[in-house]
Amino acid sequence: xxxxxxxxxxxxxxxxxxxxxxxxxxxxxxxxxxxxxxxxxxxxxxxxxxxxxxxxxxxxxxxxxxxxxxxxxxxxxxxxxxxxxxxxxxxxxxxxxxxxxxxxxxxxxxxxxxxxxxxxxxxxxxxxxxxxxxxxxxxxxxxxxxxxxxxxxxxxxxxxxxxxxxxxxxxxxxxxxxxxxxxxxxxxxxxxxxxxxxxxxxxxxxxxxxxxxxxxx
Amino acid sequence: xxxxxxxxxxxxxxxxxxxxxxxxxxxxxxxxxxxxxxxxxxxxxxxxxxxxxxxxxxxxxxxxxxxxxxxxxxxxxxxxxxxxxxxxxxxxxxxxxxxxxxxxxxxxxxxxxxxxxxxxxxxxxxxxxxxxxxxxxxxxxxxxxxxxxxxxxxxxxxxxxxxxxxxxxxxxxxxxxxxxxxxxxxxxxxxxxxxxxxxxxxxxxxxxxxxxxxxxxxxxxxxxxxxxxxxxxxxxxxxxxxxxxxxxxxxxxxxxxxxxxxxxxxxxxxxxxxxxxxxxxxxxxxxxxxxxxxxxxxxxxxxxxxxxxxxxxxxxxxxxxxxxxxxxxxxxxxxxxxxxxxxxxxxxxxxxxxxxxxxxxxxxxxxxxxxxxxxxxxxxxxxxxxxxxxxxxxxxxxxxxxxxxxxxxxxxxxxxxxxxxxxxxxxxxxxxxxxxxxxxxxxxxxxxxxxxxxxxxxxxxxxxxxxxxxxxxxxxxxxxxxxxxxxxxxxxxxxxxxxxxxxxxxxxxxxxxxxxxxxxxxxxxxxxxxxxxxxxxxxxxxxxxxxxxxxxxxxxxxxxxxxxxxxxxxxxxxxxxxxxxxxxxxxxxxxxxxxxxxxxxxxxxxxxxxx
Numbered sequence: 001x002x003x004x005x006x007x008x009x010x011x012x013x014x015x016x017x018x019x020x021x022x023x024x025x026x027x028x029x030x031x032x033x034x035x036x037x038x039x040x041x042x043x044x045x046x047x048x049x050x051x052x053x054x055x056x057x058x059x060x061x062x063x064x065x066x067x068x069x070x071x072x073x074x075x076x077x078x079x080x081x082x083x084x085x086x087x088x089x090x091x092x093x094x095x096x097x098x099x100x101x102x103x104x105x106x107x108x109x110x111x112x113x114x115x116x117x118x119x120x121x122x123x124x125x126x127x128x129x130x131x132x133x134x135x136x137x138x139x140x141x142x143x144x145x146x147x148x149x150x151x152x153x154x155x156x157x158x159x160x161x162x163x164x165x166x167x168x169x170x171x172x173x174x175x176x177x178x179x180x181x182x183x184x185x186x187x188x189x190x191x192x193x194x195x196x197x198x199x200x201x202x203x204x205x206x207x208x209x210x211x212x213x214x215x216x217x
Numbered sequence: 218x219x220x221x222x223x224x225x226x227x228x229x230x231x232x233x234x235x236x237x238x239x240x241x242x243x244x245x246x247x248x249x250x251x252x253x254x255x256x257x258x259x260x261x262x263x264x265x266x267x268x269x270x271x272x273x274x275x276x277x278x279x280x281x282x283x284x285x286x287x288x289x290x291x292x293x294x295x296x297x298x299x300x301x302x303x304x305x306x307x308x309x310x311x312x313x314x315x316x317x318x319x320x321x322x323x324x325x326x327x328x329x330x331x332x333x334x335x336x337x338x339x340x341x342x343x344x345x346x347x348x349x350x351x352x353x354x355x356x357x358x359x360x361x362x363x364x365x366x367x368x369x370x371x372x373x374x375x376x377x378x379x380x381x382x383x384x385x386x387x388x389x390x391x392x393x394x395x396x397x398x399x400x401x402x403x404x405x406x407x408x409x410x411x412x413x414x415x416x417x418x419x420x421x422x423x424x425x426x427x428x429x430x431x432x433x434x435x436x437x438x439x440x441x442x443x444x445x446x447x448x449x450x451x452x453x454x455x456x457x458x459x460x461x462x463x464x465x466x467x468x469x470x471x472x473x474x475x476x477x478x479x480x481x482x483x484x485x486x487x488x489x490x491x492x493x494x495x496x497x498x499x500x501x502x503x504x505x506x507x508x509x510x511x512x513x514x515x516x517x518x519x520x521x522x523x524x525x526x527x528x529x530x531x532x533x534x535x536x537x538x539x540x541x542x543x544x545x546x547x548x549x550x551x552x553x554x555x556x557x558x559x560x561x562x563x564x565x566x567x568x569x570x571x572x573x574x575x576x577x578x579x580x581x582x583x584x585x586x587x588x589x590x591x592x593x594x595x596x597x598x599x600x601x602x603x604x605x606x607x608x609x610x611x612x613x614x615x616x617x618x619x620x621x622x623x624x625x626x627x628x629x630x631x632x633x634x635x636x637x638x639x640x641x642x643x644x645x646x647x648x649x650x651x652x653x654x655x656x657x658x659x660x661x662x663x664x665x666x667x668x669x670x671x672x673x674x675x676x677x678x679x680x681x682x683x684x685x686x687x688x689x690x691x692x693x694x695x696x697x698x699x700x701x702x703x704x705x706x707x708x709x710x711x712x713x714x715x716x717x718x719x720x721x722x723x724x725x726x727x728x729x730x731x732x733x734x735x736x737x738x739x740x741x742x743x744x745x746x747x748x749x750x751x752x753x754x755x756x757x758x759x760x761x762x763x764x765x766x767x768x769x770x771x772x773x774x775x776x777x778x779x780x781x782x783x784x785x786x787x788x789x790x791x792x793x794x795x796x797x798x799x800x801x802x803x804x805x806x807x808x809x810x811x812x813x814x815x816x817x818x819x820x821x822x823x824x825x826x827x828x
Contacts, residue, residue, distance in 0.1 A: 027282060031279075171274065195234075198238055199234055202263065202267060206262065206266055210266065210269050
């Protein structure tokens with residue numbers, strides 16, 4: 001098992017980010033914003049979005065705000081561990097937002113204090129500059145984006161627990177061992193659950209004639 | 218995989234998908250289709266579906282990252298030799314093709330040293346038909362080559378376009394159409410006026426298609442001749458490594474990188490067949506790469522450009538290897554009468570099995586092609602049907618009588634054995650090993666290794682079995698032999714964690730604790746959350762009297778598995794060896810070493826409990 005390229009890059013960026021290198025932070029977030037945004041979209045269903053009057057991009061920004069504040073306590077080992085960490089923050093941010101909306105108030109003070117904590121941490125850089133806006137990234141190959149949104153629509157048809165397994169394995173990149181530790185199950189059990197979920201996804205894809213639509217096969 | 222009872226079709230398909238999800242690829246598909254031929258359609262449907270879904274999960278892993286002066290924009294290609302990105306070279310504000318190599322192994326292995334040398338040699342080449350290398354370097358743990366971005370497409374994509382058209386190309390102009398419709402660069406809005414290569418005059422596109430292929434081949438062999446004169450050979454020439462600029466100029470990429478190809482290409486890799494189809498017999502059988510093998514590869518490329526078919530390709534690895542080794546490709550003129558006899562002769566001379574019978578050098582090849590284009594007699598002699606038969610007979614009289622099909626079968630068989638006999642030997646060996654019957658285990662591992670030796674491209678597999686062999690020697694208590702086995706495994710795969718672990722444990726057994734430490738240093742570098750490795754390294758530090766370091770490692774082990782009894786015992790031992798007797802002294806020392814209060818309590822409590 002070799003050290004993967006992406007892992008060493010991620011570690012370097014996080015280390016530099018912790019030392020206050022704003023450039024490293026913006027690169028780090030620019031790099032993962034697509035993937036994190038995708039996780040947000042898969043978790044923030046349309047009704048929830050309407051109820052919270054929030055867009056996926058808001059959750060993403062909120063997530064990165066929290067991430068920057070907590071980064072100093074985070075020791076990454078692999079890219080997957082970082083993505084998984086971000087993904088847990090996404091989950092918390094969404095839960096917080098639901099709580100706020102139940103309490104009938106939107107707290108903006110917390111956001112402000114976060115802004116300040118960042119200004120302190122990264123010296124001169126202003127937080128909003130660190131987080132790029134949705135859709136401005138030049139990195140998206142149009143074709144792949146199409147495939148992704150088709151796959152995402154299929155994922156949304158799965159049960160939440162099935163979807164989470166696929167998110168952890170395919171988007172965060174966790175190993176079965178890591179997933180097993182997280183879920184408190186045996187590795188073999190997690191592998192079986194994942195396979196079953198993925199088989200279901202394949203069945204959905206076949207029903208929707210996905211491979212023909214994408215020009216595979 | 219032993220099947221105990223017959224399975225329903227649905228279960229078989231389910232098993233197949235499971236294999237795919239565990240990292241299976243096209244070879245898995247072939248394996249299942251071979252086993253259950255009637256279910257091919259079902260397998261293929263699932264395979265394409267999984268492929269589409271996987272594509273939907275794939276990420277541009279480096280987009281947005283800065284690598285030295287270069288800002289990575291997006292992935293533009295991917296192959297056995299690494300991933301190619303479109304990148305912006307900031308100081309000069311120009312776009313480049315940035316090839317990033319998957320060599321994130323250990324620093325300073327021989328592999329990397331060789332890569333550096335080759336890249337340096339390639340960057341000195343300056344020829345109109347070689348893609349210029351701007352710079353090479355290392356940043357953020359990656360090795361990269363920045364080269365000119367050629368507006369155009371590779372010959373592999375030209376071939377795709379020609380095959381998609383489904384008709385035999387007559388005029389060179391079809392290639393121009395393909396370049397214009399398939400080139401990617403305008404899509405990403407690049408300044409295309411910055412073409413490196415000069416254009417051709419309009420008559421170039423009016424010549425017959427075969428003449429176009431010949432004239433491109435002449436340019437490519439000129440570039441090869443130049444590189445060979447400068448001591449660099451290509452080693453992996455194939456259509457995907459020849460760019461055709463929008464101006465119609467062929468340019469070779471990836472010079473001199475490919476000698477690593479064998480270590481990079483594993484049997485499971487999807488690119489494997491792609492690389493294999495152009496490899497010369499001596500490259501496959503003896504790992505020889507030189508100017509003669511480049512000439513072979515160019516010959517195979519010319520054959521494919523002219524006929525739109527690869528000369529030796531079959532659907533599986535074993536069959537392709539067999540054809541390359543023993544079979545002459547079917548004559549191009551059988552496919553198209555438009556192919557001049559002399560062109561047939563030139564390509565056949567490139568594809569001679571015996572290197573000595575090929576052109577002496579790329580310059581001779583170029584001159585022969587030019588003679589053909591100019592309408593003067595060529596040096597290569599056309600081979601008639603009778604001569605071909607004779608040639609085959611000379612090479613292998615018996616086989617010639619039995620017919621070519623049988624030869625291929627004979628050659629495929631040993632490779633298939635890899636799947637059954639070798640796998641069986643290894644798993645029998647492992648069974649014995651698990652039962653503690655080391656001499657028997659050794660026997661079976663040796664048997665597997667002996668077989669693997671004869672099959673190309675199985676180095677990684679060999680490394681694994683060598684590591685198993687090391688474990689068996691170690692179990693038997695023959696540490697010197699164990700060390701030799703592990704070291705051989707590491708020579709093949711310098712990042713093999715299990716070999717480092719085995720080696721570290723053997724060194725521990727013979728009291729070479731410094732060496733144990735350095736082995737586990739490597740393991741932890743490669744796999745930083747391996748609890749047992751912290752524990753083992755801590756034990757070695759303890760034997761060396763380096764108590765602080767030992768404690769630090771045990772702390773690592775405890776963090777990864779709280780309350781592990783063995784680790785707690787070791788910590789206790791360190792404390793008494795350090796001469797700390799009172800609970801107060803001990804907890805103060807543990808506190809200094811960074812243990813948390815609950816951990817200290819657990820450690821001290823354990824010690825009390827043991828008494």
